[in-house]
Amino acid sequence: MTSAPEPAPEPDERLSLVFSALADPTRRDIVARLTAGDATVNELAEPYDVSVQAVSKHIRVLEDAGLVSRSRDAQRRPCHLEAEVFDLMTKWIERYRRAAEDRYRRLDAVLERMDAQDGPPVPTPRTTKEAEAS
Amino acid sequence: MTSAPEPAPEPDERLSLVFSALADPTRRDIVARLTAGDATVNELAEPYDVSVQAVSKHIRVLEDAGLVSRSRDAQRRPCHLEAEVFDLMTKWIERYRRAAEDRYRRLDAVLERMDAQDGPPVPTPRTTKEAEAS
DNA sequence: CGATTGGTCAACCGATCGGTTGAATTACCT
DNA sequence: AGGTAATTCAACCGATCGGTTGACCAATCG
CATH class of the missing domain: 1.20.5 (Single alpha-helices involved in coiled-coils or other helix-helix interfaces)
Structure with a gap:
């Protein structure tokens, strides 16, 4: 139950998610920084003066929009920019x-x-x- | 006071306004319909089952983002899609x-x-x- | 003039958003 | 096993969002 199979949103809602995700300047900045290479949540959170949890939420939004994907590396969850x-x-x-x-x-x-x-x-x-x- | 001279938002905030405006499917639909030609608020509001005021607000958002401009034609305010x-x-x-x-x-x-x-x-x-x- | 048409303003409402703090989870390290 | 580092979950808070209704211009038409 912890990992729902993601019912694959139709393209119109997908567009809403993407545009909505990129409407936030912090999220756009994260995307920009990910073009330099994959990064962990802590690395991404470091430059901003908000809590790590807030950045974690931002990344979640980007992930739901399909803009970033994440792999596993020990307890780290490196973020990868999706070009598609x-x-x-x-x-x-x-x-x-x-x-x-x-x-x-x-x-x-x-x-x-x-x-x-x-x-x-x-x-x-x-x-x-x-x-x-x- | 009613018409502030619009302090010309810097490009980053401008991007936020544009993405945020296009995050709403109704607003995207309005943009789509404006590619067929200019239209008044009432004409644009007709297909949706929401109030005219709601559509007026949507258009305001698109206007603030610089996506549409408006001229005067008697008591009508035709909306024009901005390509820039x-x-x-x-x-x-x-x-x-x-x-x-x-x-x-x-x-x-x-x-x-x-x-x-x-x-x-x-x-x-x-x-x-x-x-x-x- | 008064009535009507086209549009906006103002106040309100429930939902979502971006942020917080605190506790839980997960995997590594002695 | 115990400690700690990396991340997420949960509950909460103020602000904004998309929508409503009702009143209010502004301009045209009889």
């Missing part, structure tokens, strides 16, 4: 960055056409309502 | 994704060397403690 998750984030972000770019391009095209002819009276970009109707 | 912020996130993520990759490459090199000679007795990756000493 960054791909997940990059994919999510890239999708919307690209969409925004496309929107810019479309707007540019409209402006160009407006410039070529005289002024059509609808310069406002389409709302989602209008988009649904198409 | 995604670059900030991508830059942050890419940095650590790359670092993780480098770490893999270094490990591969070590393993190769171990394979060429007989076995050097230190297969464990360096800890941050050790990294500091170098």
Whole structure:
């Protein structure tokens, strides 16, 4: 009972966990430091002026988000940065960055056409309502 | 007093705001829908079964994070998705994704060397403690 | 003008968060 | 076996979060 088999969260909740985990500056700093190599809880806790328990909790959050994994080394539990998750984030972000770019391009095209002819009276970009109707 | 000039948050806090804003699935959904075009608060609130005030708050959070901007159109306040912020996130993520990759490459090199000679007795990756000493 | 539409402000509520302290657990070391 | 180092568990605390309801602007329409 001590180790539940982790019911494998669906990707949307996974994203929530990852973003939420990285919303805390201390947690981001821990991630940054782990890029230099694996580290134990005590090593990670040393630079901050909070209790070791607090850092342990932070690591737990990162672990639940899939950002770090841990192995066993005697009584130590070294933390290891998982790279895979960054791909997940990059994919999510890239999708919307690209969409925004496309929107810019479309707007540019409209402006160009407006410039070529005289002024059509609808310069406002389409709302989602209008988009649904198409 | 009603409109403070926004003291321009430093990049680290900015990252906290962005990640925190995107940690909520409703907010991510709003962002997704805004890629199809600008939309008003009421339009954005319509699909969800929460109050308009709640959605208004969500939009406020996205705005504070710099993810959306708003203009005026009569009594309407159309929301517009800001693309710039995604670059900030991508830059942050890419940095650590790359670092993780480098770490893999270094490990591969070590393993190769171990394979060429007989076995050097230190297969464990360096800890941050050790990294500091170098 | 008064009524209505679009949106926000204010106060409140239960849940979660980041932090604490104290006790328990686990594995090593004489 | 006893001691101690590394980590986690448990209970608690104040602050913030996501949500509600009700009142309050602000701008348009009759």
